[in-house]
Amino acid sequence: xxxxxxxAEVTGSPxxxxxxxxxxxxxxxxxxxxxxxxxxxARTGLSRPTVAxxxxxxxxxxxxxxxxxxxxxxxxAGRPRIGRxxxxxxxxxxxxxxxxxxIGPHKILAVLADLTGDVVAKRxxxxxxxxxxxxxxxxxxxxxxxxxxxxxxxxxxxxxxAVGTPGxxxxxxxxxxxxxxxxxxxxxxxxxxLGRSLRCPVHVENDVNLAVLAERWRGVAVGVHTVVFxxxxxxxxxxxxxxxxxxxxxxxxxxxxxxxxVFGEADIDSDAAGLGPLERLVxxxxxxxxxGSPPGPAAPRVDRRPEELDAAAVFAAARDGDAAAAAxxxxxxxRLARGLSALLLLLDPDMVxxxxxxxxxxxxxxxxxxxxxCPLTLTEPVLALSxxxxxxxxxxxxxxxxxxxxxxxxxxxxxxxxxx
Amino acid sequence: xxxxxxxAEVTGSPxxxxxxxxxxxxxxxxxxxxxxxxxxxARTGLSRPTVAxxxxxxxxxxxxxxxxxxxxxxxxAGRPRIGRxxxxxxxxxxxxxxxxxxIGPHKILAVLADLTGDVVAKRxxxxxxxxxxxxxxxxxxxxxxxxxxxxxxxxxxxxxxAVGTPGxxxxxxxxxxxxxxxxxxxxxxxxxxLGRSLRCPVHVENDVNLAVLAERWRGVAVGVHTVVFxxxxxxxxxxxxxxxxxxxxxxxxxxxxxxxxVFGEADIDSDAAGLGPLERLVxxxxxxxxxGSPPGPAAPRVDRRPEELDAAAVFAAARDGDAAAAAxxxxxxxRLARGLSALLLLLDPDMVxxxxxxxxxxxxxxxxxxxxxCPLTLTEPVLALSxxxxxxxxxxxxxxxxxxxxxxxxxxxxxxxxxx
Numbered sequence: 001x002x003x004x005x006x007x008a009e010v011t012g013s014p015x016x017x018x019x020x021x022x023x024x025x026x027x028x029x030x031x032x033x034x035x036x037x038x039x040x041x042a043r044t045g046l047s048r049p050t051v052a053x054x055x056x057x058x059x060x061x062x063x064x065x066x067x068x069x070x071x072x073x074x075x076x077a078g079r080p081r082i083g084r085x086x087x088x089x090x091x092x093x094x095x096x097x098x099x100x101x102x103i104g105p106h107k108i109l110a111v112l113a114d115l116t117g118d119v120v121a122k123r124x125x126x127x128x129x130x131x132x133x134x135x136x137x138x139x140x141x142x143x144x145x146x147x148x149x150x151x152x153x154x155x156x157x158x159x160x161x162a163v164g165t166p167g168x169x170x171x172x173x174x175x176x177x178x179x180x181x182x183x184x185x186x187x188x189x190x191x192x193x194l195g196r197s198l199r200c201p202v203h204v205e206n207d208v209n210l211a212v213l214a215e216r217w218r219g220v221a222v223g224v225h226t227v228v229f230x231x232x233x234x235x236x237x238x239x240x241x242x243x244x245x246x247x248x249x250x251x252x253x254x255x256x257x258x259x260x261x262v263f264g265e266a267d268i269d270s271d272a273a274g275l276g277p278l279e280r281l282v283x284x285x286x287x288x289x290x291x292g293s294p295p296g297p298a299a300p301r302v303d304r305r306p307e308e309l310d311a312a313a314v315f316a317a318a319r320d321g322d323a324a325a326a327a328x329x330x331x332x333x334x335r336l337a338r339g340l341s342a343l344l345l346l347l348d349p350d351m352v353x354x355x356x357x358x359x360x361x362x363x364x365x366x367x368x369x370x371x372x373x374c375p376l377t378l379t380e381p382v383l384a385l386s387x388x389x390x391x392x393x394x395x396x397x398x399x400x401x402x403x404x405x406x407x408x409x410x411x412x413x414x415x416x417x418x419x420x
Numbered sequence: 421x422x423x424x425x426x427x428a429e430v431t432g433s434p435x436x437x438x439x440x441x442x443x444x445x446x447x448x449x450x451x452x453x454x455x456x457x458x459x460x461x462a463r464t465g466l467s468r469p470t471v472a473x474x475x476x477x478x479x480x481x482x483x484x485x486x487x488x489x490x491x492x493x494x495x496x497a498g499r500p501r502i503g504r505x506x507x508x509x510x511x512x513x514x515x516x517x518x519x520x521x522x523i524g525p526h527k528i529l530a531v532l533a534d535l536t537g538d539v540v541a542k543r544x545x546x547x548x549x550x551x552x553x554x555x556x557x558x559x560x561x562x563x564x565x566x567x568x569x570x571x572x573x574x575x576x577x578x579x580x581x582a583v584g585t586p587g588x589x590x591x592x593x594x595x596x597x598x599x600x601x602x603x604x605x606x607x608x609x610x611x612x613x614l615g616r617s618l619r620c621p622v623h624v625e626n627d628v629n630l631a632v633l634a635e636r637w638r639g640v641a642v643g644v645h646t647v648v649f650x651x652x653x654x655x656x657x658x659x660x661x662x663x664x665x666x667x668x669x670x671x672x673x674x675x676x677x678x679x680x681x682v683f684g685e686a687d688i689d690s691d692a693a694g695l696g697p698l699e700r701l702v703x704x705x706x707x708x709x710x711x712g713s714p715p716g717p718a719a720p721r722v723d724r725r726p727e728e729l730d731a732a733a734v735f736a737a738a739r740d741g742d743a744a745a746a747a748x749x750x751x752x753x754x755r756l757a758r759g760l761s762a763l764l765l766l767l768d769p770d771m772v773x774x775x776x777x778x779x780x781x782x783x784x785x786x787x788x789x790x791x792x793x794c795p796l797t798l799t800e801p802v803l804a805l806s807x808x809x810x811x812x813x814x815x816x817x818x819x820x821x822x823x824x825x826x827x828x829x830x831x832x833x834x835x836x837x838x839x840x
Contacts, residue, residue: 014437017433017436020436226669226670240766243665247646247767249769250646250799251768253768253798253799254768256768257765257766260762260765261682261796262681262684263684264683264684264758338684341681345677345680346680346766348668348671376679377679378598378673379670
């Protein structure tokens, strides 16, 4: 086939049918209140016996439970009802939990959610992790313990965990390459290291990939088919959802836009701190440098937060009418537009979402970028600011852990739609 | 779900099951010789009654036919067999035909294929179409008539047609925007204009999109998940298959790499002939210009073939030891590497295929590009030369027409794997 050229591995079997229908009932239950079988039948378009079969399967798996109609003894019209109250089925959102964790050089954020994806509790730890990988790992473990204690959730009730980290993640082991902001981090095998204490599957994913999943789940890009999330802080990178699917690339290295050479700059590895050409031009350090001294390709500092604070001061000064600061913001917007134009021309996405510390400068920055993009692209792109802020990665991790749980319940069914 | 976030629209039903299983039998029949039901059952892993049901459906639809075993009366071991010869089923590859047509500023190429995708006949017309859209359309109609006459195939036996054209194609009408190499072409509604004389569905698609489909079907990129096809001639553009699916972009404008500004050049619309910044630097005209006079962003000619011939002369001179020509080839390779680095950093594809007239320069050009790419990317990319040459677009059109036919037979089944 021209558009979906993957091999047809699925064989049509009654078991597959049951899974597809079970997924439909699952979706209808999770998205709604306690319901009668007849209501579920109407919502899903499936026959009552098919719905009953799926409900039995879900109840046996611990996902749903039976309940009795409240206001029993009366019909909707208020008249006394003859016989027993109708039996209802409801989703057991708190039958289990998932954990989403964002590990960065300056913070650990752990989010606990139930099976409907509702956030139950969060725990955040701000720190600067410049030491060993073990030090970070200890802090992550402590954060998880504190979070579960606060929420009074038992460790064994956590069904799945997903972790976001900078760098390139090796899928099988959770080992991380190319994360210079977390020294020593490459020696940690996250999947095993966290799996031992948690006893449930642990998925590790690049932080920006999780951020784009979150924006599409509950952020500004809900329902958008092709969306690029640009994480803009001391460094710059992109997460790509193309045609509804996360695109990681052959070596897990898609979206490395920090290494773009948009003005024919020097080679990508000429910077001692590991910053790429575009990062050196638009990263947080370059913004403060543009406001003071003339910007150059060399701005070799890697510690993140101080520069972001400096950059925020430049944006604040520009808002207050400081001409030099305003010129610096415009310069940086122009440079970022060069980088964005490459991804717009190549992918023609439905939306580009700007996130990360620098994007906190908000609409004025966005307007400047739009203006500079105009002569560089063929169409007017849809640019939006992240609505999830610095919780995007942790929420994307929650979404990923939920997906893992769903896949284990219904491995062969068509994907289950997102909880709204 | 994290990776496949599309809604689950499919409801499990016996009809869906039948389609999935029918698709499996379809694939086994198309890929093989006449077979017994027991053989089909073994190849598909389906039960004999299920196979028999699917075969009945395919025979009724005209896709397959029954036959008697040849060498009847003897078993494989050569001994006389008791009773009737076994009944075989075979795919009716010539039950219908599909047409793939490539319409360019300098040629029309029409390819007729049977239902297994085997090419039955081709017809090529070389010409320079600088006049009205109607003139091109008349030439296309004549080429189709000649092709069908030569192949002795009746017009009504053509089940589907796909057409490749430069420019941005509007999906519903087949109207083409942004195709400066075919003046007047934007006034033609191809779907309707060709559909009237052919009386079967006509699909119109961008030529480079079809080329990447063809390379993945029967070219150098068979089975590759994410592949970028770079069409390099007087102009330059890319077709993208990302995660096994053609990616067209929000406005059908994905892959417009000719407009990349890799050296911080002027705005994209500063060229009278409509060439983008990268096209002005690496297009066929720039190659001959680099060999003679110093190259600049302005090389405003749009007629395609003469420049490609000039470019070929430069490559030939470089091979023969001409120092100026060799330097020009190296310069152009370096510039293209800048453009390619953007798509490699952003997409991290499994493979990049170079096609188009300039790519005919072959391995020496590829080696130069690889050398210049090395310091610009994070991993060593897989670069390959197109193996389909200037038939790639027409073959991709054949593949698209076949997909249309398959979708009409089995609209809800999982995609049917490509014919090998």
